[in-house]
Amino acid sequence: xxxxxxxxxxxxxxxxxxxxxxxxxxxxxxxxxxxxxxxxxxxxxxxxxxxxxxxxxxxxxxxxxxxxxxxxxxxxxxxxxxxxxxxxxxxxxxxxxxxxxxxxxxxxxxxxxxxxxxxxxxxxxxxxxxxxxxxxxxxxxxxxxxxxxxxxxxxxxxxxxxxxxxxxxxxxxxxxxxxxxxxxxxxxxxxxxxxxxxxxxxxxxxxxxxxxxxxxxxxxxxxxxxxxxxxxxxxxxxxxxxxxxxxxx
Amino acid sequence: xxxxxxxxxxxxxxxxxxxxxxxxxxxxxxxxxxxxxxxxxxxxxxxxxxxxxxxxxxxxxxxxxxxxxxxxxxxxxxxxxxxxxxxxxxxxxxxxxxxxxxxxxxxxxxxxxxxxxxxxxxxxxxxxxxxxxxxxxxxxxxxxxxxxxxxxxxxxxxxxxxxxxxxxxxxxxxxxxxxxxxxxxxxxxxxxxxxxxxxxxxxxxxxxxxxxxxxxxxxxxxxxxxxxxxxxxxxxxxxxxxxxxxxxxxxxxxxxxxxxxxxxxxxxxxxxxxxxxxxxxxxxxxxxxxxxxxxxxxxxxxxxxxxxx
Amino acid sequence: xxxxxxxxxxxxxxxxxxxxxxxxxxxxxxxxxxxxxxxxxxxxxxxxxxxxxxxxxxxxxxxxxxxxxxxxxxxxxxxxxxxxxxxxxxxxxxxxxxxxxxxxxxxxxxxxxxxxxxxxxxxxxxxxxxxxxxxxxxxxxxxxxxxxxxxxxxxxxxxxxxxxxxxxxxxxxxxxxxxxxxxxxxxxxxxxxxxxxxxxxxxxxxxxxxxxxxxxxxxxxxxxxxxxxxxxxxxxxxxxxxxxxxxxxxxxxxxxxxxxxxxxxxxxxxxxxxxxxxxxxxxxxxxxxxxxxxxxxxxxxxxxxxxxxxxxxxxxxxxxxxxxxxxxxxxxxxxxxxxxxxxxxxxxxxxxxxxxxxxxxxxxxxxxxxxxxxxxxxxx
Numbered sequence: 001x002x003x004x005x006x007x008x009x010x011x012x013x014x015x016x017x018x019x020x021x022x023x024x025x026x027x028x029x030x031x032x033x034x035x036x037x038x039x040x041x042x043x044x045x046x047x048x049x050x051x052x053x054x055x056x057x058x059x060x061x062x063x064x065x066x067x068x069x070x071x072x073x074x075x076x077x078x079x080x081x082x083x084x085x086x087x088x089x090x091x092x093x094x095x096x097x098x099x100x101x102x103x104x105x106x107x108x109x110x111x112x113x114x115x116x117x118x119x120x121x122x123x124x125x126x127x128x129x130x131x132x133x134x135x136x137x138x139x140x141x142x143x144x145x146x147x148x149x150x151x152x153x154x155x156x157x158x159x160x161x162x163x164x165x166x167x168x169x170x171x172x173x174x175x176x177x178x179x180x181x182x183x184x185x186x187x188x189x190x191x192x193x194x195x196x197x198x199x200x201x202x203x204x205x206x207x208x209x210x211x212x213x214x215x216x217x218x219x220x221x222x223x224x225x226x227x228x229x230x231x232x233x234x235x236x237x238x239x240x241x242x243x244x245x246x247x248x249x
Numbered sequence: 250x251x252x253x254x255x256x257x258x259x260x261x262x263x264x265x266x267x268x269x270x271x272x273x274x275x276x277x278x279x280x281x282x283x284x285x286x287x288x289x290x291x292x293x294x295x296x297x298x299x300x301x302x303x304x305x306x307x308x309x310x311x312x313x314x315x316x317x318x319x320x321x322x323x324x325x326x327x328x329x330x331x332x333x334x335x336x337x338x339x340x341x342x343x344x345x346x347x348x349x350x351x352x353x354x355x356x357x358x359x360x361x362x363x364x365x366x367x368x369x370x371x372x373x374x375x376x377x378x379x380x381x382x383x384x385x386x387x388x389x390x391x392x393x394x395x396x397x398x399x400x401x402x403x404x405x406x407x408x409x410x411x412x413x414x415x416x417x418x419x420x421x422x423x424x425x426x427x428x429x430x431x432x433x434x435x436x437x438x439x440x441x442x443x444x445x446x447x448x449x450x451x452x453x454x455x456x457x458x459x460x461x462x463x464x465x466x467x468x469x470x471x472x473x474x475x476x477x478x479x480x481x482x483x484x485x486x487x488x489x490x491x492x493x494x495x496x497x498x499x500x501x502x503x504x505x506x507x508x509x510x511x512x513x514x515x516x517x518x519x520x521x522x523x524x525x526x527x528x529x530x531x532x533x534x535x536x537x538x539x540x541x542x543x544x545x546x547x548x549x550x551x552x553x554x555x556x557x558x
Numbered sequence: 559x560x561x562x563x564x565x566x567x568x569x570x571x572x573x574x575x576x577x578x579x580x581x582x583x584x585x586x587x588x589x590x591x592x593x594x595x596x597x598x599x600x601x602x603x604x605x606x607x608x609x610x611x612x613x614x615x616x617x618x619x620x621x622x623x624x625x626x627x628x629x630x631x632x633x634x635x636x637x638x639x640x641x642x643x644x645x646x647x648x649x650x651x652x653x654x655x656x657x658x659x660x661x662x663x664x665x666x667x668x669x670x671x672x673x674x675x676x677x678x679x680x681x682x683x684x685x686x687x688x689x690x691x692x693x694x695x696x697x698x699x700x701x702x703x704x705x706x707x708x709x710x711x712x713x714x715x716x717x718x719x720x721x722x723x724x725x726x727x728x729x730x731x732x733x734x735x736x737x738x739x740x741x742x743x744x745x746x747x748x749x750x751x752x753x754x755x756x757x758x759x760x761x762x763x764x765x766x767x768x769x770x771x772x773x774x775x776x777x778x779x780x781x782x783x784x785x786x787x788x789x790x791x792x793x794x795x796x797x798x799x800x801x802x803x804x805x806x807x808x809x810x811x812x813x814x815x816x817x818x819x820x821x822x823x824x825x826x827x828x829x830x831x832x833x834x835x836x837x838x839x840x841x842x843x844x845x846x847x848x849x850x851x852x853x854x855x856x857x858x859x860x861x862x863x864x865x866x867x868x869x870x871x872x873x874x875x876x877x878x879x880x881x882x883x884x885x886x887x888x889x890x891x892x893x894x895x896x897x898x899x900x901x902x903x904x905x906x907x908x909x910x911x912x913x914x915x916x917x918x919x920x921x922x923x924x925x926x927x928x929x930x931x932x933x934x935x936x937x938x
Contacts, residue, residue, distance in 0.1 A: 129349035138424035159342040162432035188609030214389040235553040246523045248502040
């Protein structure tokens, strides 16, 4: 079985981003970039399926700038067999990314596509589901456990208030949640091997996909800073404030 | 201009998130219709018809929709959605599972987890885990949107009188099957992932007194933490410690009880969205970072809090 | 000069950084510190499994053939995490000596297990009276039937308490301060006549005093030619200094980060103390020192594996001098800016400060290296 894994290059999760003063976005100059954490989990799951003998080949795909090669190399160092970069310097929306991935799925004829449930920059949580619609495959989103049995895949999903298990017909799409696994570290020998694994570069044009967007970001601002606290007089007042002012209970 | 809101439900009762989503639809303006897709969900449809501000309820009552599987549901919502300017769902795991699939079927982009409506085509949404707020404008023919509940005040569940209309759904797509569900595990959530954290400090005086906090936590679905002082005093085990040297938490709500607020502790919780401090010493540094402070005896306040929740 | 890391170096850095971040939380470090070994054997093993213990060794011997920059990347992250494992002493310093001086048989027998992280080494070069001078050796090795007999005392052997094999310098002829006549021996930690007094150093890792009372070693335990070890001792100390500079950079970066964070968090007079200009100036001074120190650490890493030369020695001495100064300045300022919390055991800054001060006293302090630098200028 061939598995396709999508990986995204994002700001390292340890970096606390700052909004640019002109409101045009967040300041990414000289900021450390890394593989999206949910994508790391996706790569790990694919590698584990390969180690179990279920997967025969793992293809890592990224849509992004030329520098996203770094993240693909990391995926290769973690155990992917080859990589495809769909190079685009524009910031693409989830639908465009899903269309590009669909083109790769058609080309590669993969049986399973594993993606992170969301990227920690745009926080969209869309691409896997959209890819499901475009390919007509079943989707197991927010997976915390994946089991393959014959031509079927059982996915345990993290849903509000609990867990749900669904059985999906293969080929299928899986998006990963945090508890699915704990990604390994790239070992030095594997880092060196990654250098020799093939990495192919494509463009949206070559895949015949239009990446036009209907969504425009007008402004990016910092969230309101913590306002000065107040002293409440009673428990009743506290509960009232938490319910109606802070809206946290 | 009309909005179709996907109702959140479990075939028996309407989910609370629906009320916030309807509120977002009201902020957009125009007619509001609700879709109840499920199996044996007539009671939900009736409840939905009473929601304030809703003019019509569409009901698709079919076995294929029993578990809201997106493979079955998305084609229905996409077909119905073509008649609307806006398509909304709550940003619950159901909504997040379903709506992007619908958007792709309609070949439009989705806007996720809005917290504010600035105009019918302009919305605000958090990005970078809430460290930035983006204002986005959509020129799509159909605006497909998930709504974060905390951004909108729920509408009233009563007072409306919408018409109910049955719609014909499709058959099972045969791609996916519901196997099982494990809901409402009662154990407390994990400290680092919890939406609400209740923490006790040296002021708790003993490990037994932490029971007071557990009872409040259970009412709130919260995790329980402790300051280093409480851990050092042997009240509670080490793995409950919040702070520079313990666990770093950033929940929606952090309730610090009997904690003075040493800098080591603040470092572990200062990124919490809302901080409540309960302490008898009004000079305690914890009040500097608290959004709401309550000065007094925690042994009176905490049981009272439990009663009022 | 191109300061961009290669893709492989970037991944190496990411791997070590993540490993340290995941397994070296402050609380975990406390446990490692309090354990018998004084560091984490599990972490050490993981370094081995990931191939990181093999970085500073030549490919011909089964290592990774890493450059000084690769070692710099590893040491910086270990420094950031205040890691207690004897990576510098065992893999870089002792490993380097073994690789440089060892004969074919010795290399074949020992390097694979050292590279895999299965055999930990330690270097016992200094003595109570030696004051950083590698040729001040009083420990004596006397030729006996089938080998050598060692007598003497070695001081502050970091990681010596847990090492399986110790690299001990001893005089095979000449007087106490002669440059000739120094040999290097492999001494098994269980050898009869060897005793150790173990103690923690102020910055965390454990060390020991080594007492050699007629310790017998075989002919096969002499590294290199008898009496000719000093050039190798000096050369490999240079590599260790480069690694130590990198470690200090990691620690300094973390101290600066903690301090900046504190200035933004700590409120006084109703405002974060970072708003006060006097404190801003101090913070800027700390960063300036760090910015001056970083290129010196990079320079040291770049020359560390070059062939021995006066130029190399001079650059390494200069780097060490600059970094000792920067480290001490940053440690002291960070404590000043923190106030009392900066000195407490349960806050990591205090441990960075101790580590930075301590690094200034290992492998030669600033005075030692300033003098070395001056001497080298004279001859140049």
